[in-house]
Amino acid sequence: MASAKTINWDPPDRLSNEAREVWDEVRARGRMHPSVDPEMLETYCALVIRWREAAKKVADEGLVVDGGEKRGAVVHPALAAERELAEQIRKWSPLFNRPAGVRRKAGPMYDATRRSITAAELDTKPEFEGVREAVLTLAWLIDEAQREGLEALQKATYNLIPSYVKGCAELQITPASIPADALKKAGKVGKLTKFGDAAAARRGRVAS
Incomplete structure (x- = not known):
């Protein structure tokens, strides 16, 4: 893991505009855990964007969609993805949303x-x-x-x-x-x- 002196916190060029916005929001909040590095933040941004896309797909197309003549009405496939991504974000969230509290001095x-x-x-x-x-x-x-x-x-x-x-x-x-x-x-x-x-x-x- 890179030291604090060498870490580059500029968002990577490969990020989409939406992922870049998430990156900037997390950085501006200033509540990241000290162990977080840019690769971890990039992963978190990707999870958030994918979750948003899955949630939007379900919202636009409904919870139940046509599965064809053989299957009939089925639960939207994107719903499972939305739930799984939400669970991953929940697990990662503590690294990017540390509770505000007493500021600890170095020692x-x-x-x-x-x-x-x-x-x-x-x-x-x-x-x-x-x-x-x-x-x-x-x-x-x-x-x-x-x-x-x-x-x-x-x-x-x-x-x-x-x-x-x-x-x-x-x-x-x-x-x-x-x-x-x-x-x-x-x-x-x-x-x-x-x-x-x-x-x-x-x-x-x-x-x-």
Whole structure:
């Protein structure tokens, strides 16, 4: 995947005028997920246009059409296509319509976690979306705690950091463990060590 510095967000010349309008609308909305690249946006634009075409065909010709002498009246074939395309758009939509919320500042934990998720190719897998966003949120909150000072960071050691480590282990990304002395202070040695051990085992399997 291209880095943010090299991505060209100009719509490709091959796009139709209608697809170009969808491209511009999505870009102007400014709610795309950071993992989105131009190829993904082009695919989304194509889905939207095809869905519109299928929907228009059904609207113009009716839900039931003549299937010939042998078949008689049948459900319009484009209706199935319309429904399938609508389902595909629903699945892709979260990548292009992120909820507006608190603006997250860049931070070392968040940035490192984002890189780990990208390296593990988990950016676009919907089955990991919930835990992925939870881990990123925890990473951001840890960054915020570091900005607030020592007291906030100490509190994070007892709740945010253990939850973050557990989330990393569930995603099978690194970091998936924290220093033993930090675990002792948090009183979570037994609970979190198993996640660290599991992560170490996974890394061993990958290395071999």
